[in-house]
Amino acid sequence: MNADSVTFIFLNAAIVNNFVLAMFLGICPFLGVSAKRDTALSMGLAVIFVMLVSSICAYGINWLLKLFEIEYLRLICYIAVIASAVQLVEMTMKKFSPALFRALGIFLPLITTNCAILGVALFQTSREYNFLQSLAFSLGAGVGFTIALMLMAGLRQHLELAKVPNVSQGAALTLMLAGLLSLAFMGFAGLGAQHG
Amino acid sequence: MIQEGTAQSPVSPALTRSMLRTLGLVATLSGLLVVLSYRITLPIIEENKRLAIERALFKVIPGAISRQDFMITDRGIELAQSDLQGTALYAGYGQDGRLKGVALEAAAAGYQDVIRILYGYDPYCQCIRGIEVLKMAETPGIGDKIAKDPVFQENFTALEARANATGDGLERAIVLVKQGEKSEAWQIDAISGATISSKAIARMLNDSAQRYVPLIQNNLAVMEPAS
């Protein structure tokens, strides 16, 4: 697989260099919303959706900024437009699909200031991805985030029944679990590249 | 964010004016600050970037002391201009002003992530004269030897990359061999224990050279000073 190919970019963002476990993006929701599996799944889906939207927005803005040669406003434009886009999505969703809004809605404001979302936009710009590559990248990042969140939620709920010592309860336990997951994900190193 | 206010509560004109005033003020202030810091730092940053490029460039093209940027486009090789689209190509010139070699970026997936390198090509010996790793995330102690290991770097003092007669590739592909088995000029001696990282280097050099070496050979006149 070529390093520029869409599949490789997707696989790399989702598994090999998992957005959460290897790139450390979106740690706050990863630690915060991973206590229950159901919420974790909804959150993951919401993140995938928002990532796609903001990735497309960022691609458009970057094109405009380059056109007018005002790249130094990139960060301000990204954050403002992504935040507004999420608001728009939220409002549209509320109006046209109340069911979907109930499932994902409460997570949308939370996601706006999630570093994974802005991270996708910044990384796709600095890596100079084209439109398709950007889409694959943001989708991979979202899927990777969801995988990590689901695995974490599964383990944490599993441990609710365990006699976890007082010392390691709470954030410390979650971080150690994240470390173990991150260790296990090292097994995916080099997946998809040509080695033969 | 901005819509939040308007969507939720009825807004009086006075409030709207005050919101617009504040946002306008903040935006102006922010624009001013950003442009100011951009203007102040721009020359320093450009200088830093130039130094970084030249440091790498003069390392991979032995004997070069000055540079000229070119661009590989659909039409061939042209002097770099901001509105040209294509692959960057840096030409290095020696003391006498003659072309010493050209440098190109190459990339391939390594063990952990994509490895990017700059390599120097000498069109007169038709060989690769040096590589410099620009970006990698290879395992410290194993894969990262591609950047530091002197024995591995020795591979790239005169690695053959000769254009074939038909001008559409290399006469002999650049290949990786097991450590200590290099016997031909177009072979790269692998780092033992770091096969994947070594292989990535061999693959990116071969891919890039297959594509660009014939092109460089055909366009030497563009880069050679007119003297």
Next chain:
Amino acid sequence: MSELRITTDLRSSPHLKQMVSVPQIMRNVVYALLPVCAWSVYAFGISVLLLLITTTLTCMLSEALFCRLSGKASSISDGSIAITGLLLALTLPPGFPLWMAAVAAFVAVGLGKALFGGLGYNVMNPALVGRAFVQAAFPVAITTWSPPFLPGRFSEVIPSTLTAPFMKPVPIGEWIEQRTVDGFSGATPLALQKFEQIITPWPDLLTGTIAGSAGETSALIILLGGIYLAVRRMLDWRLPVGVMLGAVIVSLPLWLLDASRYPDPLFVLLSGGLMLGAVFMATDMVASPVTPLGVWIYALFIGMLTVVIRLFGGLTEGVMYAILLGNAISPLISLVTQPKIFGEGRKP
């Protein structure tokens, strides 16, 4: 102790059909492991013996330490911790520095077990947690192999074994060269297959006349140990069978498609740590799913992922990571395959 009972009750459909105590299971696992250990010592010499002693002792000491710290009664006597120690040693290269092995053992107990409340609550196989940690920490040492059946293996240790703590192990290439007649390349069958397309013949894999981790070289002895445990009903036979089946499901079509590029399924099964992992690691009762269907999914997942990592990943061997990931995903598998009780909502 009342909490412990609740926990056991909540996990429907337990593995074991008969009532057996923890020490009883552990004793039988030790019986199955002893031939593997003995063969490993015979093949690689006293270095492996030192390795086994180091990891087992460190595991026991760490367990005692953590029990003391958390104010619990010591749980060394149930034998499970000794098994973690033995298994850990068997997954390490024969000449692995002892201080690194001690680090692995400490991490295995601390990070793999004590953190979550001790025996019965580990989320991943403790021995493999320790192994994965040192694989990430000391990538060079853990891929330095030495050949089996060296002359003088009972009178001298491999030079890297006795490395001073916190120091780099000495390179052993030269030491090996002086002792082998035919040039030993230092590569395991998996590395030979991956990078040079050389397939080691299966009788060698079966008997263990190959390089590799201390306890993984002879597939035959491991298999016999597994059969013993299965017959005594000390392990769920579905797990090892599922793992092997999973490996075959992925490797067979690939081999049929392009035999020059992909190894045959028999090689896949017998090489590397697949057999050791399938019989002794994937079968960790706590970190595997509880439902029968879940067990099949889990085992197949591990087997398939192992082969995917081996053939398409950067690593030569993937069984350790496959099992760790299987452990990670097992709560989700349990959830999906849980039989729903009529008239009752799913418990949160």
Next chain:
Amino acid sequence: MPGRPEQHEPVTLDTFLRGLWEENPVFVMLLGMCPVLAVTNSAINALAMGLASTFVLVASNSLVSLLRHYIPKQVRIATYIIIIATFVTMVDYAIQAISLDLYNALGAFIQLIVVNCMILGRAEAYASKQPLGATVVNGLGIGAGFTLALLSLGVVREVLGSGSLFGVSLFGENFQPWVVMILPPGGFFVLGTWLLIFAAFRLRKQRRTELGEVAQHER
């Protein structure tokens, strides 16, 4: 919107110290975790990141504090974000000008300071209600706490993972570095271990006070 009377707290040493320890953004509040884990694989990266974040925190919160009477509450978040993004952009260019190597090592995480919840949280919870003096002192304290936390990770990870500190080799040629420490899992493990240590201390203190109370009761 002005109207609600403000309750200013006096600026004391505690305004500064609180951020350093009691309300430490990383160890206690668990805020801004992404840079904490991502750029602490060496002490110098950690220090640079800590200082950059502190600058953005203090500068943006000062501005928010100055403008606090003129920002309508409906658009306050948008205003805060624009202000923060402005200072982050400035820091981004400054670091590029100071050292390109450092800039490449920190990567996108400098720009990601903009979504560090610590900064927005402070603007919302503190700077929008307090005068400039208190905001600056409190911001400096929080920033120092953040930098300290980053350093305590960066130092451990660099010493163990590379055998050096601020790039200076400590143990000589033969030291075996624990590579895992500078890899992603190491970040989680080191932060987790720090939290474990603090939790152990807290529990011990708690037990002691409880024992003390019991003793008093019995007396």
